[in-house]
Amino acid sequence: MIINGTEIEETFAEAFGMAATRIIITAVNSRWARIAGETMTGFATSVIGCGVEAGIESEIPSDESPDGRPGVSVLLFGMSGKALAKHLENRVGQCVLTCPTTALFSGISGEKQIPLGKNLRFFGDGYQIAKQIAGSRYWRVPVMDGEFLCEETTAQVPAVGGGNFLVLAETQLQALTACEKAIEAMLHLPNVIMPFPGGIVRSGSKVGSKYKALMASTNEAYCPTLRGLVKSKLDPTIASVMEIVINGIDENDVRLATRAGIQAACKLGAPAGIRRISAGNYGGKLGQFKFHLREVMA
């Protein structure tokens, strides 16, 4: 399959089951809501070192938010419900509770509930107030700028993490430009985040390492500077590879985002130095979900 001169490789992305949640952060204006969202999703690129993968899903206009103020919607993904709950509490406690004017709400429904303000309330040192509104329980925690309003719990839902595609280009700048265009197209989609910096990964990894302490290490087959030394998957025309990793609430969300991203990258196509689109997998042995690129783009 070739789109605008760019080859879509006959391969698949391998993704895993994860646990996810969505929270809504509102604030006095969209700037402060975004600051809170960005702070709590900082250092959340990969579960390998960060505990959870998180990102801002979308901005929420004031007429659609729970408390009539502008907000952001944040998605968090963990390898288990327990890990997700632990890191969610840590992050909202350090980054949202502390951020001026913010309030915090659950943005997803489901059977399994995990604490949001349930334990955060103890910051109120006994002066916190519970309020039951329209079937949900909220906590009003007195803080120095007024009151921090926080929903007691949010839902944890099964999700898909690790969807991906690789952009193989003639130069580093071309790979970056194509990935930027892809991210631009994917940011408008609901239910997905691209957790890496700016949505793009330049250090795609393989499982394991020659060093025992490391769970993951560089994917030498896609490193252009190792061509000729290792069993490379890069032909001589390719000088840079970048990856976009996608986490979504369900399989279809990841599929739609993959398609939108690849379409945008291929719009630049061969004339812009985009030679090939590939994907990362582990031979199909590890992940529950497979996204065959040619099927996704069909």
Place this chain on the structure above:
Amino acid sequence: MSALKLRLRQSIHQRIDMSPFTPQRLADMRLTEIARLPLWQGNQKVACGDLFVLSGDDPQDIVIQSDSDRLDEIGSGMTDGSIHVEGCAGAYLGYTMRGGSLFVTGDVGIAAGCNMSAGTLTIAGSAGDLLGGAITGERQGMRGGKIIVKGNAGDRAGDQMRRGTILIGGNAGDYCASRMIAGTLVVRGEAGAKTGLAMRRGTLLLSREPASLPASFNDNGKHNLNFLTLFTRSLQNQPGFSDLWKRGSRVQRWLGDLGYDGKGEILVWCE
């Protein structure tokens, strides 16, 4: 199926205990069986059929037609279904109610919604004293659910209220929210004297300052309280209260009763 209707045959002098008439207690009963149900009238037991004209066959939907204020404990302990009272109701309407909906078109007596824990109680007229309160000997009043009164409420509305919401469209009498433990009580009209006396926690939301506050309430100043937006928005489909969100979230706040932990709040919307 049509609603099970009970129409009072004639005006009564003694009070009648209506607690057997709830959807769950009448489930699977035939009309003839219901007509034989013994009801306490004063100190005597009288067959239901002698007091009421019965019709219909759906006990999940009960209609009581009566202008008497002596039918007590209507909907007492009900868990589901609906009871619609066309007229007035006596004391202890919806006492210990645990679900379903109860609607009264007229006025009701004392202790309506007393000790209820879930469900919706709507009173189109006015309510007597101790609305959503606790009966003597109980340490907690209303424990959940929602009470809506379109008219006025008597004294001690929300007395020892523990959870849930009470909405009063008109005025509330004296000692409103007295000994309140938690929950939310809204008065659109005026609240009487000594509002919030012995209040421990909970929220009393008023349109204007009450006639008087106990001296043991402290002025907490004016605040923007975000939860009010959520709360008033949740009432947007509630007739009589649907426009409360327009008043915003800025309120004058008093905290008290300081003799009883002082964590209760009386909020009055700022003009």
